[in-house]
Amino acid sequence: MAPHREAAALLARSHRLGADPRNTNYAGGNASAKGTETDPVTGGDVELMWVKGSGGDLGTLTEAGLAVLRIDRLRALKGVYPGVEREDEMVAAFDYCLHGKGGAAPSIDTAMHGLVEAAHVDHLHPDSGIALACAADGEKLTAECFGDTVVWVPWRRPGFQLGLDIAAVKEANPQAIGCILGGHGITAWGDTSEQCERNSLHIIRTAEAFLAERGKPEPFGPVIEGYAALGAGERRERAAALAPVIRAIASQDRPQVGHFTDSEVVLDFLASAAHPRLAALGTSCPDHFLRTKVRPLVLDLAPTAPLDEAIARLKDLHAEYREEYAAYYRRHALPDSPAMRGADPAIVLVPGVGMFSFGKDKQTARVAGEFYVNAINVMRGAEAVSTYAPIEESEKFRIEYWALEEAKLQRMPKPKPLATRVALVTGAGSGIGKAIAHRLVAEGACVVVADLNTENAQAVTEELGGPDKAVAVTVDVTSEEQIADAFKAAVLAFGGVDLVVNNAGISISKPLLETSAKDWDLQHDIMARGSFLVSREAARVMIAQGLGGDIVYIASKNAVFAGPNNIAYSATKADQAHQVRLLAAELGEHGIRVNGVNPDGVVRGSGIFAGGWGAQRAAVYGVEEEKLGEFYAQRTILKREVLPDHVANAVFALTGGDLTHTTGLHIPVDAGVAAAFLR
Template identity: 70%
Template sequence: MSNKTIEELLGRSNRLGSNPKFTNYAGGNTSAKGAAQDPSTGKDVEVLYVKGSGGDLGTLKEAGLAGLYLDRMRALNDVYRGVEHEDEMVALFDYCTFGRGGAAPSIDTAMHGLVDAAHVDHLHPDSIIALATAADGPALTKECFGDEILWVDWRRPGFQLGLDIAKMAKENPAAKGVILGGHGLTTWAQTSAECEKRSIDAIEKAEKFLAAKGKKDPFGTLVKEWAPLAPDARKAKAALLAPALRGIASMDAPMLGGFSDTDVVLDFISHSELPRLAALGTSCPDHFLRTKISPMVLDTPADASVEDVIARAHELHEKYRQTYAAYYKKYAKPESPAMRGADPLIILVPGVGMFSYGKDKQTARVAGEFYINAINVMRGAESVSAYKPIAESEKFNIEYWDLEEAKLRRMPKPKPLAGRIAIVTGGGSGIGRATSLRLAAEGACVVVADRDLDAATAVAAEIGNSDKAIAVKVDVTDEDAIIATVHASSLAFGGVDLVVNNAGLSLSKSLVDTTVADWDLQHDVMARGSFLMSRESAKAMIAQKMGGDIVYISSKNSIFAGPNNIAYGATKADQAHQVRLLAAELGGHQIRVNGINPDGVVRGSGIFSSGWGANRAAVYGVEEEKLGEYYAQRSILKREVLPENIAAAVFVLCSSDLSLTTGLHIPVDSGVAAAFMR
């Protein structure tokens, strides 16, 4: 196939996939057919290139395309044994791969290959799915499109659906595409530009049709008790609810969370038809595979207390799990995969917003985006008819499809800290930066908290996008700022699992030169700051009921009596005893509390660069730039301690290998005999 054909296909795919009006994230697929030279014979053959399984149109690149010999793919019709044997057809695509094959072919490959047109688009636009899920969808499609876009009754994606659409296209040469009942849109054309135009024209025509014909209040009347709270009150309440709701969604497997209080969400959850429509669930396979068949809907008033909302959520959660288990039992066959979990992935709280969940933050965020797509679909369908999604049995057949199970099995093994949320204070430099980077590298989402927001932002950007890390400005001596940091973590990722109390400073002075202000400053930052962060994060961890880790970056000086160090050494001793006290107190909640005692971490250190290094160098009679070397030479191992060494110790303490360790202090000092734990 010519480079031009592939370039056109990728350009069309990226344009369509990057516009949420046209299709949802990782939803839909596009294809192109054309001549290419067979590397094994040197002769031209006709090849089908189609977006591979699991890819995203908006970011699709050539490596994400599956390539198949078109004649071989179409010849599969000769061995197709009927709808009862659909699943075996996907495996047969492997025998049709062109060259190295590229990405794995998706279940929709047959639809693209069997339709006799050079270019085919299959998309999931909200406006089209609104018609596809309307009770009188066929009539509405006819009214909106005439004979340009035809109707195909719901059928699970596969070879037979491809045959059905190919037959319709052949018998209706003037048709430009079809609406797939309960599912989406497929269009075709002989050029890439015309195919893209047909897709966009159909989507926009459906939008205008719904706007012109639709009634004003498709979600019913506003329920006064469910009216949205003011923006600040919503966010504050959501932050307090988030850890407990995350715990509910994580009973079967740890989940990360997202939160949305967009106008679309608030409109849906504040109207009288919410219970009925939410119970009907989503329809498009891309929707319910990411949101479960239906959300958990709270029926509490918007002004209900946080405690009352959480208590009701636990009651409804038990009912939700029972209902989901009954759904599985009703439709499962002996050969069906085991039930994957009965917890909700979408929780709707009137007056507040929508909480969404997934195995990682991106999945949680996308689940929320898909449910917003579903809300748009319900609005459109209800405005012109009645929302009627595909049958529950069909949803089960998709959710527990062998092909979906195989896709899950192909996923890479998660990293050790996947699904965990970390807050690192003083995360903008030195030990904090190294720890933030290490925890993120091991799979955690990280809140980089620092009084220097620019530094924190740089570290968060180094880690990745907001699905991986966020930056928060915090003065750890400020109680309100600490509370706000934990709330930011809860709104961004769902809660908090791991806290690293690293923020610190030091002033090297003799006893007689140490002022009350010197003493108070160091105790406020390290003793008070660690106490506040531990207290507020523990509240969230206890609400989650998922356990957790609190790690104190203490110091060799917590047990070693060094010169000119009264305020710093005393506050580090305070931190060290906080570890013991909190380990004893929080163990019943499966929260482990441990400490690390570094020594002489000079490189990249904000403390050493702010004057402490010069003071300590003067005390020991060495040049400041040689202070790290001095510390190394006085140690047993004669090796300099680096920020990365401390970060490694944090990771080890929080890993599953030390799951039964709490109340421990680990020295990371290259060996200082005077600081051995006794």
């Protein structure tokens, strides 16, 4: 069934507004439309409001993301409103105003839309509007910028009272097209969807022009000597070296996924003389600081400081940050406040290098960084025409530890077993590695798809959902340099690495007398040496993070089973199998577990078998190549064919959280080969 005409217009307007970051940030703001529909119970007309529900995003809003409420019941709530001290109770009352099943859960801003006498309302968080809203003399500047067409509304926490305030402002100012909400954003209205959108864009663009024309050319002041950005290559090297340490800082209370950006906006801000003062003031718009925390952690060293000095200073600053955050909580917490959620920073700023942002998954981490860029833009605009003056710390605490925000967090789905974990899988462009990558992402991990074949790696990355889920790297595991580059890419993409699967390999299957030294060296270079090099680099990152980790070797039944005509392959698999034991013994003190999987007969989807080994083995056994998997199955105890997904299941079993006290283990995935039973 097609949406109501007004709802359809609302969705189209929301998509246009949400598509441009100048208008609002991701999941920020909301929009509404009012219209008449037939009541299926009475057959009469009923006035309804469609409004973006809690947690949605304007740019991707669907009909299912709209809350649908009856206007008469919503406005009747004014008669039972108990006052600002109890206004949170009104959110539960919105449920009694829903029409039918109602669609999405109504957000805290529902009153703003329903109480304002206008058919269409937009509430947005544009950088230009928030810059005026967060300027020390924002009310005066609003009047200078807009005259009487846009009205100033002093800061008030989002809720029922703010809806009443805006409704009163509109009624008292019939000439107005909208308002600037102090410390918050903008609200605009119109009789039609088109008029409302025009009014929103007029406020945003007029504010942009006002800031550009009236503003100082260098609102952040001069560049601090020695704080200019490092060259692109040098700063990414520095960022990669710091990333695991910074992730450890952000993950002391709970593991986090990271995101790094070295955009010009960030680097210019961090080079400026004003950045220490402004960063300490924190962000203002509620959408900003709910994601970025009350303030960032800022490294106060020049980018050329020795790396060990920078790391030591970051650790000292982190200890100070945690103490200050705990003190902030104690200053403002009430007896019924939610417990402190953690004292680690969500944003870490490193002058000359860039910004590290963190969250429960890659998207959350990336969006937190985007919000801090919004905050920088707001600071620049406010400083250009006035002084940046965010809302009081006590008000920030009221938002951060709002009972409604806590309830929203409690409604979030339970994290998947591998949530916050970052995995790097070698040979992930096909076969077993591809299946492992798919399983890890399905269980909540972010995955670095490492493969010699660039196209295959990129194709798998797209299958997995793109850069918020996976990234592709080209890796020849015989190259120390390429392996190091792959881990640098991993830590810059996701903050670090927690889980590594040594899966890359080839198979040279020949009798002893036909196996050349070149065959032997190639086989061992790729699998024995390659696994060693990958594990060594993984250990460096994991030890720096201090978060433990998992290393899994995809070995083989041939690691323990002696068969003919396979000397190079089987010997190198035995090498890998013993690497598991050796590294388990060595890395356990760092909380790093090392385990292995011993598959056999994985034919379907296998890159090794497709590369010619399948034809060789089929010839040895005198069967058709396409029936090789069936042949292997009949040799097993269970008479079942082993598929790549079965190997992926074993990797998940080892890393998914149930085997926390297991290391040095090899799991057979061979459908039962008695000769390969572990002893």
